[in-house]
Amino acid sequence: MSERRIAMVGTPCEIMAASKLQYYTDSPIEVKLGLFCMENFSYKYFTNLLKEYDLKMDDIEKFRIEKGFVFLLLKTHETLKIPLSVAKRIIRKNCNICVELTSETSDISIGSIGSEDGWSTLIVRSEKGEEIINGAIEQEFIEAKPFNESQFKLLNSIAESKTRKNMEFIERREFLARPVLYQREKSDDSIASEVSQSEFKDLKSNVIDVGACVLCGACEYACPDNLISIDDTKPIMKGECPPDCHACFAVCPRTFLPEDLRNDNSKAIGEFIRVLTVKSLKHTQGQDGSIVTTLLDYLLTNKIVTDALVVDKHDNLAWKPYAKITRGIDEIIKSGGTKYSVCPVFKALSEVD
Numbered sequence: 001m002s003e004r005r006i007a008m009v010g011t012p013c014e015i016m017a018a019s020k021l022q023y024y025t026d027s028p029i030e031v032k033l034g035l036f037c038m039e040n041f042s043y044k045y046f047t048n049l050l051k052e053y054d055l056k057m058d059d060i061e062k063f064r065i066e067k068g069f070v071f072l073l074l075k076t077h078e079t080l081k082i083p084l085s086v087a088k089r090i091i092r093k094n095c096n097i098c099v100e101l102t103s104e105t106s107d108i109s110i111g112s113i114g115s116e117d118g119w120s121t122l123i124v125r126s127e128k129g130e131e132i133i134n135g136a137i138e139q140e141f142i143e144a145k146p147f148n149e150s151q152f153k154l155l156n157s158i159a160e161s162k163t164r165k166n167m168e169f170i171e172r173r174e175f176l177a178r179p180v181l182y183q184r185e186k187s188d189d190s191i192a193s194e195v196s197q198s199e200f201k202d203l204k205s206n207v208i209d210v211g212a213c214v215l216c217g218a219c220e221y222a223c224p225d226n227l228i229s230i231d232d233t234k235p236i237m238k239g240e241c242p243p244d245c246h247a248c249f250a251v252c253p254r255t256f257l258p259e260d261l262r263n264d265n266s267k268a269i270g271e272f273i274r275v276l277t278v279k280s281l282k283h284t285q286g287q288d289g290s291i292v293t294t295l296l297d298y299l300l301t302n303k304i305v306t307d308a309l310v311v312d313k314h315d316n317l318a319w320k321p322y323a324k325i326t327r328g329i330d331e332i333i334k335s336g337g338t339k340y341s342v343c344p345v346f347k348a349l350s351e352v353d
């Protein structure tokens, strides 16, 4: 087993893949910091959309999505807003069947909904998460205030509306015989039996070819024979699978979910211990309250983890995300800020022995 203990940051679908890796394998992931996520975009289509506004990715200082608009804060200090009704066409198809807003299987979830500017909304979900937040408050890495009833109502109603809207998509897909396996309620025994009969070709026909792949890279990471590779759009397999390997099908967040991990869609933000509104006392360069950066700083400083798995952007391809493993706080600060497109986050885990 690896000596490394990793804190990872990810969207709800990536956190679900991390939870499945923990469930099915000897995973080095120790702490899961989940982001809120309403939707995500294709990098290529986003670049093309910007061309319609005579802009390039390199012209953008920061992205924000709120109140029905994508706000582009330009390097010239101007702001341009694109209605989400226009940006809808560049949303990845898999996001239409995603019913989770707040990373329900994380230890701690973080987003901006409900909090004032410069603050973040934080959901503590596990005992481990509770210990981390108590320590971070005590050591003055973060300050926290209670999340009041009206803030809670807003978060709940946005989470509910995402689930409701996307459940309608799921019903339509299932009606057209395009399976949405991760929303099927099966017993653990029945899942074990399905997994034992499945391999990459089943992942391809039930997830990848039907537009359900979230491009997380967990299948590539889990393949013991390195047969899977991921380009910008989908995983591809070359070679012959050994008998009795089902790893890629098991860990994919869009195949069947074990009962313990399955979302209860009647609980808008899932199970939790408490919700807070929080602000960093150490960092300011992040997307909202710089809480992700600060919690990673706290976890590394206190040696609770050995490394962090974060998503940075390429130096020579503006806003193009890529995942990396680091233990350097400067690298973590540099990775702050939201990149509104996907990358296979688990690719970076392959470097961990």
Ligand SMILES: Cc1cc2nc3c(=O)[nH]c(=O)nc-3n(C[C@H](O)[C@H](O)[C@H](O)COP(=O)(O)OP(=O)(O)OC[C@H]3O[C@@H](n4cnc5c(N)ncnc54)[C@H](O)[C@@H]3O)c2cc1C
Pocket: 009, 010, 011, 035, 036, 037, 038, 039, 040, 041, 065, 110, 111, 112, 113, 120, 285, 286, 287, 288, 289, 290, 291, 292, 293, 294, 309, 310, 311, 312, 321, 335, 336, 337, 338, 339, 340, 341, 342, 343
């Ligand atoms: C695609 C996407 C959609 C989101 N949608 C919402 C939303 O609808 N409502 C809401 O309240 N919040 C949303 N968030 C979360 C929000 O944008 C902030 O990431 C969150 O509030 C944390 O802010 P911070 O200042 O604490 O983070 P920071 O300290 O700035 O750290 C941000 C961390 O996010 C990670 N990250 C950046 N981009 C990605 C990516 N593409 N994939 C995985 N990890 C990434 C980096 O590793 C970095 O460590 C979304 C995030 C993403 C990535």
Ligand code: SF4
Pocket: 011, 012, 013, 014, 037, 038, 039, 040, 094, 095, 098, 099, 100, 214
């Ligand atoms: S599937 Fe899309 S909307 Fe859902 S968590 Fe992943 S990136 Fe976000």
Ligand code: SF4
Pocket: 198, 199, 200, 222, 223, 224, 225, 226, 227, 228, 237, 240, 241, 242, 245, 246, 247, 248, 249
């Ligand atoms: S060897 Fe296993 S993990 Fe790799 S592609 Fe085949 S079934 Fe999937």
Ligand code: SF4
Pocket: 017, 203, 207, 208, 212, 213, 214, 215, 216, 217, 218, 219, 220, 235, 251, 252, 253, 254
């Ligand atoms: S097919 Fe692979 S990359 Fe796509 S969602 Fe499943 S595990 Fe992630």
